[in-house]
Amino acid sequence: MVSTRPTAGGGPVTPSSASLPAWLSRLHKTTGNAAIGTNDHKHSGAARPAPTVTPLNEEKGRGHMPAIELRNVTKKFATADGGTYTAIEDLSLTVEDGQFCAVVGPTGCGKSTTLTLISGLERPSRGEAFVHGEPVRGIDTSTGFVFQQDAVFPWRSVLDNVAAGPVYRGASRSEAAALARDWLRRVGLSGFEDRYPHQLSGGMRKRVALAQSLINQPRVLLMDEPFSALDVQTRAIMSTELLHLWDQTKPAVVFVTHDLEEAIALADKVVVITAGPGTVKAEFEIDLPRPRVVQEIRFDPRFTRLYEQIWEALRAEVAEAYDRTTRVAEVAS
Amino acid sequence: MIDTPTTSEGSVTALATEFPPAATTTGPSARTRANRRRTVLAGARLGIVVVLLVAWQLSVDAKVVDPFFWGEPKGVWADLVDWFTVGTSQGSLGAQILVTLEEAVLGFIIGSILGVVCGIALGRVRLLSELFAPFLKAANSIPRIILGSIFTVAFGFGIQSKVILAVVLVFFGVFFNAFQGAREVDRNLIANARLLGASRWQVTRDVVLPSAFTWILASLHISFGFALIGALVGEILGANQGLGLLIRSSQNNFDMNGVLAGMVLVAVIALTAEALITLLERRLLRWRPPQTHGGAAVE
Numbered sequence: 173m174v175s176t177r178p179t180a181g182g183g184p185v186t187p188s189s190a191s192l193p194a195w196l197s198r199l200h201k202t203t204g205n206a207a208i209g210t211n212d213h214k215h216s217g218a219a220r221p222a223p224t225v226t227p228l229n230e231e232k233g234r235g236h237m238p239a240i241e242l243r244n245v246t247k248k249f250a251t252a253d254g255g256t257y258t259a260i261e262d263l264s265l266t267v268e269d270g271q272f273c274a275v276v277g278p279t280g281c282g283k284s285t286t287l288t289l290i291s292g293l294e295r296p297s298r299g300e301a302f303v304h305g306e307p308v309r310g311i312d313t314s315t316g317f318v319f320q321q322d323a324v325f326p327w328r329s330v331l332d333n334v335a336a337g338p339v340y341r342g343a344s345r346s347e348a349a350a351l352a353r354d355w356l357r358r359v360g361l362s363g364f365e366d367r368y369p370h371q372l373s374g375g376m377r378k379r380v381a382l383a384q385s386l387i388n389q390p391r392v393l394l395m396d397e398p399f400s401a402l403d404v405q406t407r408a409i410m411s412t413e414l415l416h417l418w419d420q421t422k423p424a425v426v427f428v429t430h431d432l433e434e435a436i437a438l439a440d441k442v443v444v445i446t447a448g449p450g451t452v453k454a455e456f457e458i459d460l461p462r463p464r465v466v467q468e469i470r471f472d473p474r475f476t477r478l479y480e481q482i483w484e485a486l487r488a489e490v491a492e493a494y495d496r497t498t499r500v501a502e503v504a505s
Numbered sequence: 506m507i508d509t510p511t512t513s514e515g516s517v518t519a520l521a522t523e524f525p526p527a528a529t530t531t532g533p534s535a536r537t538r539a540n541r542r543r544t545v546l547a548g549a550r551l552g553i554v555v556v557l558l559v560a561w562q563l564s565v566d567a568k569v570v571d572p573f574f575w576g577e578p579k580g581v582w583a584d585l586v587d588w589f590t591v592g593t594s595q596g597s598l599g600a601q602i603l604v605t606l607e608e609a610v611l612g613f614i615i616g617s618i619l620g621v622v623c624g625i626a627l628g629r630v631r632l633l634s635e636l637f638a639p640f641l642k643a644a645n646s647i648p649r650i651i652l653g654s655i656f657t658v659a660f661g662f663g664i665q666s667k668v669i670l671a672v673v674l675v676f677f678g679v680f681f682n683a684f685q686g687a688r689e690v691d692r693n694l695i696a697n698a699r700l701l702g703a704s705r706w707q708v709t710r711d712v713v714l715p716s717a718f719t720w721i722l723a724s725l726h727i728s729f730g731f732a733l734i735g736a737l738v739g740e741i742l743g744a745n746q747g748l749g750l751l752i753r754s755s756q757n758n759f760d761m762n763g764v765l766a767g768m769v770l771v772a773v774i775a776l777t778a779e780a781l782i783t784l785l786e787r788r789l790l791r792w793r794p795p796q797t798h799g800g801a802a803v804e
Contacts, residue, residue: 291700293696293699293700311699311700313700313701313702315700316700317696317697317700319693319696319697321693322693323691323693323694323696323697324697325694325697325698325711325712325715326792326793327715327716327718327792328792336698336701336703336711337701337702340698340701340702340703340704340707341702368791368792369792370792370793370794384697384701385701388701388702
């Protein structure tokens with residue numbers, strides 16, 4: 173009677189005309205190809221900015237175990253035309269326990285790919301990812317992940333969404349619900365337990381996603397441009413609240429963003445990634461005092477200074493990435 | 506009815522969807538206006554039906570249309586009244602309707618469940634789909650209604666052969682939709698569930714199934730029509746009871762009014778089932794935003 177199509181695109185398949193496109197089309201499932209040797213940092217040369225670069229990459233003595241470590245990882249994807257696309261190349265990154273690390277870079281530089289490698293959603297083509305010293309071999313449920321797009325379950329109420337993690341981890345329904353209520357209170361969503369996600373605003377859905385992830389007390393929290401779909405004011409408010417929540421459990425965070433201001437306002441460390449294939453161009457220690465109020469921190473003169481320094485490193489990469497897209501456009505036209 | 510291809514019984518209500526639902530502005534006056542509009546619409550629809558029937562009857566009376574071949578409204582009505590009050594040649598009308606309904610509903614339920622289970626399984630397990638895809642594709646291209654002849658011979662004149670034919674007709678529609686639905690699940694949702702600790706089975710149950718349900722429910726609307734066709738064709742091919750047999754014996758007696766009266770009964774059953782499925786859909790898809798959901802197809 174009514175339109176039942178879940179998404180835009182093809183309509184429901186009628187049996188007589190079912191043409192099964194999915195049977196034949198290979199899933200664009202990525203197959204990790206053997207890496208081809210590349211031996212130097214393509215982009216890491218000349219313009220490395222001096223000031224606050226700190227060599228965090230090396231291990232700090234025996235027995236020390238960073239929360240997250242990417243060791244010379246390369247990730248190649250098979251493309252539709254049979255070639256390979258190198259998303260990140262020889263990238264090394266270390267995040268300490270309790271450290272908030274922001275990763276910035278131009279679009280298409282493989283920022284999100286680094287997160288999928290840490291979470292175990294993808295395997296590196298070369299190199300290895302470690303979480304708390306253990307090599308990542310598959311999806312690691314001690315890792316929390318907040319997606320760029322909405323990934324809360326639209327058919328579950330807010331409460332059931334947040335309670336999902338504990339239930340999957342073996343908690344009873346009532347325990348999980350009690351815990352979920354507590355987390356909904358913490359993210360300021362008390363009273364919305366019975367709503368469905370579509371009845372909430374974008375910012376509220378993000379809070380649900382945060383609560384859904386944080387309720388599992390992850391030791392590692394990965395965030396993929398989580399606030400990019402929000403308007404500017406909501407975004408600043410959410411950022412401050414994120415810091416507040418992070419302070420309660422202090423997981424190691426990798427926060428991917430293309431917004432440098434957001435990165436500096438939130439992080440202890442900002443990592444600049446080169447235009448694709450992505451690799452680390454520079455790392456910057458952010459020594460702004462905590463607790464921070466994201467809406468106001470940009471007035472701090474130190475903020476401006478840091479912004480200038482990091483932008484210096486980022487500018488060339490952004491320009492490079494932009495050039496490429498326009499070049500592609502020229503070729504296409 | 507809006508976006509599913511209309512089967513034979515769909516044409517009457519499809520008309521209703523041509524008109525956008527009345528704008529829901531605020532205030533009681535808007536509401537009364539909307540109500541009045543709905544009444545006028547219903548009246549207009551009734552008018553169309555009356556005009557068509559009267560035109561038909563008048564053409565018969567004027568000897569433009571030969572009632573021997575095409576029947577006539579008066580005759581159809583007389584047959585219906587006769588069946589209801591006196592009963593049919595095969596027994597009471599209620600019994601005939603119940604038999605056909607039982608076959609269709611059983612076929613519909615079994616076929617839908619099989620379709621959903623197989624569709625989700627093949628959508629989730631790549632090896633299964635690679636293994637069975639060619640067979641299912643081939644089976645789908647066969648005009649399966651012909652199988653009815655075999656089933657009638659193999660399973661006899663009872664209810665069994667009709668149920669099996671209905672199952673075969675229903676299965677493929679539901680299967681392909683469930684399969685496609687399982688394939689089109691948002692990858693982020695699956696990744697999220699996995700990261701939250703869901704097992705593969707839990708992902709299937711809590712993410713793939715509900716996500717595919719929008720597709721599956723769309724196919725159920727068409728599928729009940731198929732189940733009815735399966736039951737009726739099965740009965741026409743050979744049966745002791747049922748509406749199909751009633752239609753068949755009317756045909757054998759050159760009683761076109763009887764055939765048409767049978768058709769009217771089937772249409773009523775189909776429309777009722779359609780309304781019930783819509784109710785089920787509303788209930789199961791409560792979580793969806795209303796704008797993709799609204800519309801007044803059946804009032």
